[in-house]
Amino acid sequence: MRHATRLAIGPAAFRIGSDWRAPIAALDDLYRDYPKPEVPDFNVHLFAARPWRKFLRPAVHIGGDYTIPDAAPLPLAQGLLAAEMGMNLQMALAQRRFLLLHASAVERGGRAVLMTGISGAGKSTLAALLMARGWRLMGDEFVLIDPATGLAHGFPRLISLKNQAIAVVRAALPDARFGPLLPGTPKGDIRHLVPDARAIAAMAAPAEPALLLFPRFGFDAAERPVPPSEAFVRLTQASTNYVHLAERGFDALTRLVRTVPARAIDYPDTESGIALVEALA
Amino acid sequence: MTPGWRLAHVLRAPSLAMDFTAREWTELFAVARAEQMAGTLAHRLNGLALPAAVQRLVDDAIASAGQVRLAALWEAEMARRALAPLGMPVVLLKGTAFAAAGLSPSVGRNIGDLDILVPRDRIGEAEAALLAAGWEWVKPDPYDDAYYRRWMHELPPLIHRERDRMIDVHHTILPLTARITPDAEALLAASEPLGNGLSILSRPDRLLHAAAHLLADGDLAGGMRNLWDIHCMFASGASSGLTERARRHGLIREMARAARLSHALYGTEVPPEWQGLGVIDRLYLRRLTARDGWGRQTRKLTRLGFYARSHWLRMPPLMLARHLWTKYRKGYRPVG
Numbered sequence: 001m002r003h004a005t006r007l008a009i010g011p012a013a014f015r016i017g018s019d020w021r022a023p024i025a026a027l028d029d030l031y032r033d034y035p036k037p038e039v040p041d042f043n044v045h046l047f048a049a050r051p052w053r054k055f056l057r058p059a060v061h062i063g064g065d066y067t068i069p070d071a072a073p074l075p076l077a078q079g080l081l082a083a084e085m086g087m088n089l090q091m092a093l094a095q096r097r098f099l100l101l102h103a104s105a106v107e108r109g110g111r112a113v114l115m116t117g118i119s120g121a122g123k124s125t126l127a128a129l130l131m132a133r134g135w136r137l138m139g140d141e142f143v144l145i146d147p148a149t150g151l152a153h154g155f156p157r158l159i160s161l162k163n164q165a166i167a168v169v170r171a172a173l174p175d176a177r178f179g180p181l182l183p184g185t186p187k188g189d190i191r192h193l194v195p196d197a198r199a200i201a202a203m204a205a206p207a208e209p210a211l212l213l214f215p216r217f218g219f220d221a222a223e224r225p226v227p228p229s230e231a232f233v234r235l236t237q238a239s240t241n242y243v244h245l246a247e248r249g250f251d252a253l254t255r256l257v258r259t260v261p262a263r264a265i266d267y268p269d270t271e272s273g274i275a276l277v278e279a280l281a
Numbered sequence: 282m283t284p285g286w287r288l289a290h291v292l293r294a295p296s297l298a299m300d301f302t303a304r305e306w307t308e309l310f311a312v313a314r315a316e317q318m319a320g321t322l323a324h325r326l327n328g329l330a331l332p333a334a335v336q337r338l339v340d341d342a343i344a345s346a347g348q349v350r351l352a353a354l355w356e357a358e359m360a361r362r363a364l365a366p367l368g369m370p371v372v373l374l375k376g377t378a379f380a381a382a383g384l385s386p387s388v389g390r391n392i393g394d395l396d397i398l399v400p401r402d403r404i405g406e407a408e409a410a411l412l413a414a415g416w417e418w419v420k421p422d423p424y425d426d427a428y429y430r431r432w433m434h435e436l437p438p439l440i441h442r443e444r445d446r447m448i449d450v451h452h453t454i455l456p457l458t459a460r461i462t463p464d465a466e467a468l469l470a471a472s473e474p475l476g477n478g479l480s481i482l483s484r485p486d487r488l489l490h491a492a493a494h495l496l497a498d499g500d501l502a503g504g505m506r507n508l509w510d511i512h513c514m515f516a517s518g519a520s521s522g523l524t525e526r527a528r529r530h531g532l533i534r535e536m537a538r539a540a541r542l543s544h545a546l547y548g549t550e551v552p553p554e555w556q557g558l559g560v561i562d563r564l565y566l567r568r569l570t571a572r573d574g575w576g577r578q579t580r581k582l583t584r585l586g587f588y589a590r591s592h593w594l595r596m597p598p599l600m601l602a603r604h605l606w607t608k609y610r611k612g613y614r615p616v617g
Binding site: 001013015017037038039040041043045047063065066096097244245246 | 303306307310311314315332334335337338341344345348351352575576577
C-alpha cells in the first residue's frame with residue numbers, strides 16, 4: 001500500500017497501510033511515543049474500493065488480515081477513526097492469545113479495576129478521568145486476560161471520547177494531547193485523547209484484576225454486588241473471542257468471576273461516578 | 282520473487298526463511314493468512330530458530346489451528362448423531378476428512394464448512410434429519426434454492442442455529458450441469474469407514490476430488506491451499522491406481538494439471554510425464570500466486586478470466602446466460 005506505519009499497543013503489534021497519506025500522518029503523530037514493532041501481529045488496510053474513489057468523494061474501506069463483509073466505509077476526514085476501527089477489528093476477530101473483554105481498565109498499586117458495559121455506559125470517560133486522577137490507564141476498549149496467569153494486560157490505544165465527554169475530559173486534562181475533532185461519525189462527535197506518558201511506558205506491564213465494575217450512566221447513584229453467575233454471563237457477552245477460546249476461555253472467565261468481586265454501579269454525573277469507583281477500589 | 286511465490290517456496294523448504302528481513306516475514310504471514318494457510322505455514326516453521334516476534338505468530342497460529350480442528354471434528358460428530366438413525370453412508374470430504382483420519386494435509390489446516398457426501402436418492406432424508414436437528418436454510422431466495430436443487434452437486438447450504446456452523450451436503454463432487462460427471466456411486470462404494478459410522482473417500486478418490494474441486498469448479502480462489510492438500514497427498518504416496526481411477530471419473534486432464542502445478546509450485550515428486558509446464562499452466566500459476574505483500578489480490582485481469590471460466594465450466598452457455606440474467610435482475614454483481 002502507498003502509505004504505511006507500524007505501532008504496538010500493549011501486547012499487540014500492527015502494520016497499517018493506507019491509500020491516503022492523512023490517516024497514516026495522524027497515526028504517526030498521535031502514536032509517536034509508542035514502540036514500532038519489526039514484525040506485526042496484524043495488518044490493517046485502509047483502501048478505496050475503486051481507484052477513482054481515492055480522489056473523488058474518497059471513502060475509506062476498512063480491511064486487513066481479518067475482515068467482515070459489507071463494513072460501511074468512512075469519509076476520508078474520519079480516516080483516523082477508520083484506522084482505530086481496523087485495529088479493533090483485528091483484535092476482535094483474531095486475538096487468540098488472550099481472552100478479550102470489551103472493557104476499560106485502570107490500575108493502581110498493581111491492582112486493576114475493570115469496567116464493562118454497553119456503549120454509552122461511560123467506560124472511556126471514567127477511564128480518562130481516573131487517569132487524570134493518577135491511575136495508570138490500561139485501556140478504554142479492550143482488556144486482555146491471560147488464560148495462563150489470570151492477569152489483565154492493557155491495550156492503551158488512543159482513548160475515544162464521544163460527544164459531551166469530550167469537553168468534560170478536556171476540562172480535567174487541559175494539557176493532554178488530543179486528536180482532531182471528528183464530527184458526525186456513526187457514533188456522533190469523536191475526539192481521541194493520547195494516553196499519558198506513564199500509561200504508554202507501562203503498557204506491557206500486566207496487573208492483577210481486583211474489581212469488576214458494570215457502570216451505567218444517567219441513573220441515580222446506586223451500587224449493588226453482582227454475583228459470579230451474572231458477571232460470568234455478562235462477560236461472555238462482552239467478549240468477542242470467548243467461544244473461539246473454548247475451554248481456555250471458559251477456565252479464564254470462571255477463574256476471573258470467582259476470584260474478583262463485582263459491582264454494578266449507577267451514576268448520574270461523572271463526579272459521582274468517579275467517587276463511586278474510588279470508594280470501591 | 283512475488284509474495285505469493287515466496288509463501289510457496291517457504292512451505293516447500295522452510296529453512297529458506299531463515300535469512301528473511303522483518304518485512305519479508307511480515308509479508309509472508311499476510312499472504313499466508315489471506316490464503317487461509319497461516320496454520321500450515323506455522324507448523325512448517327515450528328522448530329526452526331525463529332525471531333521472537335515470528336515465534337509468537339507461529340505459536341498463536343498453531344494454537345488457533347488446533348482449536349479449528351477440534352471444532353470441525355465436533356461438528357462432524359454432531360452431523361453423525363443427526364444422521365446415524367438413517368443408516369445411510371455418510372462420507373466426510375475435504376478438511377474434516379483429513380482431520381478425522383489424521384492425514385498429512387490436516388496439519389495446521391484451516392477448516393471452514395463441514396462437507397459430507399451421501400447417496401443422491403437419500404439426500405432428502407438427510408436434509409430432513411438435519412433440519413430436525415437444528416440446521417436451517419440460509420438461502421431465502423427461491424431462485425437460489427431451486428438453483429442448488431436442480432443444478433448443483435449439493436443441497437443449499439444449511440447453518441446450525443446454535444453453533445452457527447455451515448454444512449454442505451453433497452451427492453456428488455461436481456455440479457450436475459458441469460461437462461465432467463464423476464461416478465458418485467463409485468465414490469461411495471470405495472469409501473473407507475473410520476469406524477464410528479462415518480467414512481472418508483478412498484486414497485485415489487481423495488486426490489481426484491481435490492483436483493476436481495481446484496480445477497473443474499470455481500475460480501481458483503484459495504487455490505494455494507487446495508494445491509497444498511494435493512501436494513501432501515502425493516507426498517504420502519497416493520498415486521498408485523490413480524490414472525485408472527481418474528479415467529473412470531473423467532478427471533484425467535484435471536489430475537495431470539494438478540500434478541504439474543503441484544510439482545511447479547511446491548516441488549512435489551510426481552511421475553515424469555506430469556512434470557512439464559504448458560503455457561496455460563503458467564496462467565494457472567499466475568492466478569494461484571496473485572497476492573501482494575499485504576495479502577491483497579493482484580492481477581485483476583487474470584482473476585477475471587478465471588472467474589469467467591468458472592461459470593463456463595459450471596454450465597452450458599445458454600443455461601449460463603439465463604442464470605446470469607436472472608441474478609443480474611436480482612441486483613447481484615460480481616465482486617472485483
